[in-house]
Amino acid sequence: MEDAYRILHQYFGYETFRPGQEKLIQGILQGRDVVGILPTGGGKSLCYQIPALSLPGLTLVISPLISLMKDQVDGLRELGISAAKIDGQTEPVAYRDIMRSAFRGDLKLLYIAPERLAQESFQRAVKNLPIALVAIDEAHCVSQWGHDFRPSYRQIATGLSALTPRPIFAALTATATEPVQADIVKGLALQDPLVYVADFDRPNLYFNILAPSDRKKTLLSFLADGQSAIVYCATRRTVDALSAYLNDQGVTAVAYHAGLSAEERERHQDAFINDKVQVAVATNAFGMGIDKPDVRRVIHYNIPKNIESYYQEAGRAGRDGAPAEAVLFFNAADIMTNLFLIGQSREPNARQKLDAMLGYAYTGSCLRHYLLRYFQPTEDLPPACGHCAICDGRITTTDVTEPARMVLSCIARMGQRYGTSLIIDVLRGAKTERIRSQGFDHLSTYGLLAKSSKGALRDVITLLAAEGYLAVVGADYPILKLTEKSRALLQGEAQLSMNRPRSVRSGQGHLATEDLDETLFHALRQLRREMADNLGLPPYIIFTDRTLQDLARRMPRTPEDLLAVHGIGAVKAKKYGAPFLLAIRRYLQG
Ligand code: ADP
Ligand code: ZN
Numbered sequence: 001m002e003d004a005y006r007i008l009h010q011y012f013g014y015e016t017f018r019p020g021q022e023k024l025i026q027g028i029l030q031g032r033d034v035v036g037i038l039p040t041g042g043g044k045s046l047c048y049q050i051p052a053l054s055l056p057g058l059t060l061v062i063s064p065l066i067s068l069m070k071d072q073v074d075g076l077r078e079l080g081i082s083a084a085k086i087d088g089q090t091e092p093v094a095y096r097d098i099m100r101s102a103f104r105g106d107l108k109l110l111y112i113a114p115e116r117l118a119q120e121s122f123q124r125a126v127k128n129l130p131i132a133l134v135a136i137d138e139a140h141c142v143s144q145w146g147h148d149f150r151p152s153y154r155q156i157a158t159g160l161s162a163l164t165p166r167p168i169f170a171a172l173t174a175t176a177t178e179p180v181q182a183d184i185v186k187g188l189a190l191q192d193p194l195v196y197v198a199d200f201d202r203p204n205l206y207f208n209i210l211a212p213s214d215r216k217k218t219l220l221s222f223l224a225d226g227q228s229a230i231v232y233c234a235t236r237r238t239v240d241a242l243s244a245y246l247n248d249q250g251v252t253a254v255a256y257h258a259g260l261s262a263e264e265r266e267r268h269q270d271a272f273i274n275d276k277v278q279v280a281v282a283t284n285a286f287g288m289g290i291d292k293p294d295v296r297r298v299i300h301y302n303i304p305k306n307i308e309s310y311y312q313e314a315g316r317a318g319r320d321g322a323p324a325e326a327v328l329f330f331n332a333a334d335i336m337t338n339l340f341l342i343g344q345s346r347e348p349n350a351r352q353k354l355d356a357m358l359g360y361a362y363t364g365s366c367l368r369h370y371l372l373r374y375f376q377p378t379e380d381l382p383p384a385c386g387h388c389a390i391c392d393g394r395i396t397t398t399d400v401t402e403p404a405r406m407v408l409s410c411i412a413r414m415g416q417r418y419g420t421s422l423i424i425d426v427l428r429g430a431k432t433e434r435i436r437s438q439g440f441d442h443l444s445t446y447g448l449l450a451k452s453s454k455g456a457l458r459d460v461i462t463l464l465a466a467e468g469y470l471a472v473v474g475a476d477y478p479i480l481k482l483t484e485k486s487r488a489l490l491q492g493e494a495q496l497s498m499n500r501p502r503s504v505r506s507g508q509g510h511l512a513t514e515d516l517d518e519t520l521f522h523a524l525r526q527l528r529r530e531m532a533d534n535l536g537l538p539p540y541i542i543f544t545d546r547t548l549q550d551l552a553r554r555m556p557r558t559p560e561d562l563l564a565v566h567g568i569g570a571v572k573a574k575k576y577g578a579p580f581l582l583a584i585r586r587y588l589q590g
Helices: 002-012 021-029 044-054 066-078 092-104 114-118 120-127 151-159 178-187 215-223 236-248 262-273 307-314 332-344 350-362 367-375 401-413 420-427 433-438 454-466 486-490 518-535 545-554 570-588
Strands: 034-037 058-062 083-086 109-112 131-136 168-173 194-197 205-210 229-232 253-256 279-282 297-300 324-329 395-399 470-473 479-482 497-501
Touching: 002 021, 002 044, 002 570, 021 034, 021 044, 021 168, 021 194, 034 044, 034 178, 044 058, 044 131, 044 168, 066 083, 066 109, 066 262, 066 570, 083 092, 109 114, 114 120, 114 151, 131 151, 151 178, 168 178, 178 194, 205 367, 215 229, 215 236, 215 297, 215 324, 236 253, 236 279, 253 262, 262 279, 297 307, 307 350, 307 367, 332 350, 332 454, 332 470, 350 367, 350 454, 350 497, 401 420, 401 454, 401 479, 401 486, 420 433, 420 454, 454 470, 454 497, 518 545, 518 570
Parallel strands: 034 168, 034 194, 058 109, 058 131, 083 109, 131 168, 205 324, 229 279, 229 297, 253 279, 297 324
Antiparallel strands: 395 497, 470 479
8 A cells, every 4th residue: 555655645646545545445456346436526536546557557447428538538647647548539540559558558547438348359459458457437337227327338347358367347436326336246247346335425515505585696696706616407498598697797607408519518518627617507417527626616506306416416516625515596486396297207216306305405404414314324423514504503494384284274275276376375365356256365264374475485385395295286287285294284283394594695605715815826726727728728637726725825935845735746746836836936925
């Protein structure tokens, strides 16, 4: 492991391993197959990149996404590591060059897509390569239980079966469920692997939930500090409208969804990765290929359908380990739509999964621990994490048992045939023709909640539906009906309480790091930006935000000082250090 530590410092410029990295690397270096299950941003790449540098021979990396491969190869080369990729666009000449240098042992890492293994010519060529390690990224793609099954992953084991001696296999994924784990071991024909399932906690992520009265305005206030952000929306239409709105308001943004051409998608993704624009507004089509480590915020404009998606998308914030924020915008109408659509969906467990997601939006206890318990139910967790909107006391709970009972009783009296709006109108005592003609103005519940706002009543009804006190049914539009559970509440045997985000404040406070000199940090960002523009590289490939923050904190004076900074190893110090040292010196001289 000494060698692993040396590589960690010298090449990557990091002080310590993240949880799991050390065990997995050790396993590989001892010649064992491994399965590493680490959350998004947990640092999976290092688990095979360090062994790749330590073991004699070549490491073959199988990865499902071209954009991700390119990113990794560019990043490795910046660190002075010889790496290459072969994809559908690789020209024959380049292909031969790559294979030749791999054969000679000049190449440490070779990235390929799984489809490549199906080619006989490649299978023949691969037999002659000195392959020590095969790393399989996004290994859950081998499983039909996972959320992105790829048939080509099934060919990995057979495609490489002729290799002698058999290389070590390392499978990595962020999907933690048992059946996927079992499929990975079986589908990739792993031999007695060392399995490491990491703690899924991401301590640098601040979890926040808001119920803005004006979602767009609130969104603007969150984006005002100019930090890189992804905004997730439920539909393409919202994505288009919202990205147009942001640009109108002077916030640079690109849209990303499956309705755009491949060329547009690539252009938009590049603009975001290279910090040409601040925001990517996206459907969940955006992400698997995104490896931008310095996204500071992920904001969900609409509530996702399940916690798996939410945690994965939220996890795209702060992969560099610096403070970052995951914000869920909560909107009652949205939730109703989801409940209605789920009722019509055939997907198994869809409703249960949505309920778990709604539970997150309504929970009165620690947000982080709610999420972690979902993934690891056995985990013993303290009651509070201290770093989320609930633990901070930003969200308060109110008892809504009384109004909830009135809602249920009103629905019963109206005959259980109507949707939210009419029920609200009756409870508030609206004087409409429809209400009069149906005789609803003679009900005892008519006008019973005249003092409540429409929004407040909508929230209560949504909560009732989310907690199973109301069923959302109907063929064309959502109708609310009582359920088995309703009686308990009507008869005073149950209580209902609701969370209310106390105030709609920008989350900027959570991103501030205490001992950081903001002025210097901004100057360094500016410098990084100019260098990136000149070199045609994404800024984070030069240094991540976390590195810049550490630079601003430590204010190194000499090239040796630089090596103590997070994320700066020997190669990067030499390549990019001087201008940063100069900028710091200038700043100190005022
Ligand atoms: P994922 O598990 O999502 O594939 P990555 O491998 O992309 O995560 O790593 C996420 C970020 O964390 C990268 O910027 C990487 O350089 C950084 N990182 C990985 N390991 C460490 C470590 N031991 N110390 C500090 N940063 C690390
Ligand atoms: Zn908490």
